[in-house]
Amino acid sequence: MNDFIYEIPTKVYFGDQLSRLNEEVKKYGKRVLLCYGGGSIKKSGLYDKVVSEVKKAGGTLYELSGIEPNPRITSVRKGAQICKDEKIDLVLAVGGGSVIDCSKFVAAGACYDGDPWDIVLHKTTVEKCLPIVSVLTLSATGSEMDNCGVISNLETNEKIGAGYDPMRPKASFLDPKNTFTVSPYQTACGAADILSHIIEVYFAKEPTLYMLDGFMETLMRTVIKYAPVAMKEPENYEARANLMWTSSWAINGFIACGNNTEWSCHGMEHELSAYYDITHGLGLAIVTPRWMEHCLNEKTLPRFVQFGVNVMGIDSALPPKKIAEQAIEKFSEFLFGTLGLKSTLTAVGIDKTHLADMAKAAIAHGDFKNTFVPLSQKDIEKIYEACL
Numbered sequence: 001m002n003d004f005i006y007e008i009p010t011k012v013y014f015g016d017q018l019s020r021l022n023e024e025v026k027k028y029g030k031r032v033l034l035c036y037g038g039g040s041i042k043k044s045g046l047y048d049k050v051v052s053e054v055k056k057a058g059g060t061l062y063e064l065s066g067i068e069p070n071p072r073i074t075s076v077r078k079g080a081q082i083c084k085d086e087k088i089d090l091v092l093a094v095g096g097g098s099v100i101d102c103s104k105f106v107a108a109g110a111c112y113d114g115d116p117w118d119i120v121l122h123k124t125t126v127e128k129c130l131p132i133v134s135v136l137t138l139s140a141t142g143s144e145m146d147n148c149g150v151i152s153n154l155e156t157n158e159k160i161g162a163g164y165d166p167m168r169p170k171a172s173f174l175d176p177k178n179t180f181t182v183s184p185y186q187t188a189c190g191a192a193d194i195l196s197h198i199i200e201v202y203f204a205k206e207p208t209l210y211m212l213d214g215f216m217e218t219l220m221r222t223v224i225k226y227a228p229v230a231m232k233e234p235e236n237y238e239a240r241a242n243l244m245w246t247s248s249w250a251i252n253g254f255i256a257c258g259n260n261t262e263w264s265c266h267g268m269e270h271e272l273s274a275y276y277d278i279t280h281g282l283g284l285a286i287v288t289p290r291w292m293e294h295c296l297n298e299k300t301l302p303r304f305v306q307f308g309v310n311v312m313g314i315d316s317a318l319p320p321k322k323i324a325e326q327a328i329e330k331f332s333e334f335l336f337g338t339l340g341l342k343s344t345l346t347a348v349g350i351d352k353t354h355l356a357d358m359a360k361a362a363i364a365h366g367d368f369k370n371t372f373v374p375l376s377q378k379d380i381e382k383i384y385e386a387c388l
């Protein structure tokens, strides 16, 4: 394993603590840009509560609304311009991962003279960024506690992720009750995303710490236990709370300490979303089991056995190869049976037209040499084909 620095400076208010939002707002100034999506926060009543907190802090509100799922660079540009024109002090993101991701680049773009797309493309770095506070409404991406975001550019068919430490939220309000209104479908997609964030790290090219393995296995079992409960009983606080805190810890940097394995499934999924605008978690659910099948070989077998026994509950007395195969089968059954997600690209309207283009783009945008199993463009195309 590698040396590492651990620092997660986001202050988390977990549970019913929105009444302390005004304290956080006061720390950063009076001019607040409220960023939100297509209206779910208005329907749920959260919008009014947030506005009242900003007013309590003596703040003046500006708004960037209508942030899209798979947020667009056009929204980022619009938000960054408002920040510049109105001399915004604080970016307040209220929503799911898309809203928080967009807000991060708005806040960074506000302190950059050029086009914010340069920041996404890593053409420049982020040293200065407006402070960001988030109020999370969907457990999935972990954007509430990490330093990155993913932005789509419809003109170029690109969906690209970038992370810079100054973009990490200063504070995040995590109230599981704010996720009670998330639909069973979005809950399932969120669960698939959380699982994928852990799997991308757990299936490492080098051994990691035993304690982190155990931590990751617990996180995965937590999602497997509680996602179906939250889908059936949307207002089950215990289920929503477990999913929410797991989503944050899956990607806030802790489990990846000492591990420098590059991610595989996310790179492949981002091209699906870029070309077809599909939901991130759904794309991951379709890709991940096929990627697992592709990666299973004599060398990787022990990792699949550990996953099978410790996460999927496969009988440890079975021959190793059987355990690995049953683990992948049971994992697929969880995604497509229990969570009810569509299991193929064909089922979501994707045919073979752009498979080669997407494989080429994935290689151009990511590093597939330092992954659990290195992947060539041809390998990626084969994995996509297996998903049809």
Ligand code: NZQ
Binding pocket: 036, 037, 038, 039, 040, 041, 044, 067, 068, 069, 070, 071, 095, 096, 097, 098, 099, 101, 137, 138, 139, 140, 141, 142, 143, 146, 148, 149, 150, 178, 179, 180, 181, 182, 183, 186, 190, 193, 251, 266, 280, 281
């Ligand atoms: O737009 P509104 O009206 O708010 O509706 C949203 C949206 O339609 C709705 N929703 C959110 N909270 C709700 C709710 N509906 C009812 N009640 C609530 N409480 O759900 C829909 C999806 O929201 P979105 O924010 O798009 O979902 P998610 O949180 O899964 O975010 C997905 C985006 O995050 C990126 C993905 O690529 C995708 O663009 N990711 C960000 C990461 C990060 N920052 O580290 C890592 C991830 O791997 C991921 O790539």
Ligand code: ZN
Binding pocket: 141, 193, 194, 196, 197, 266, 280
């Ligand atoms: Zn993800």
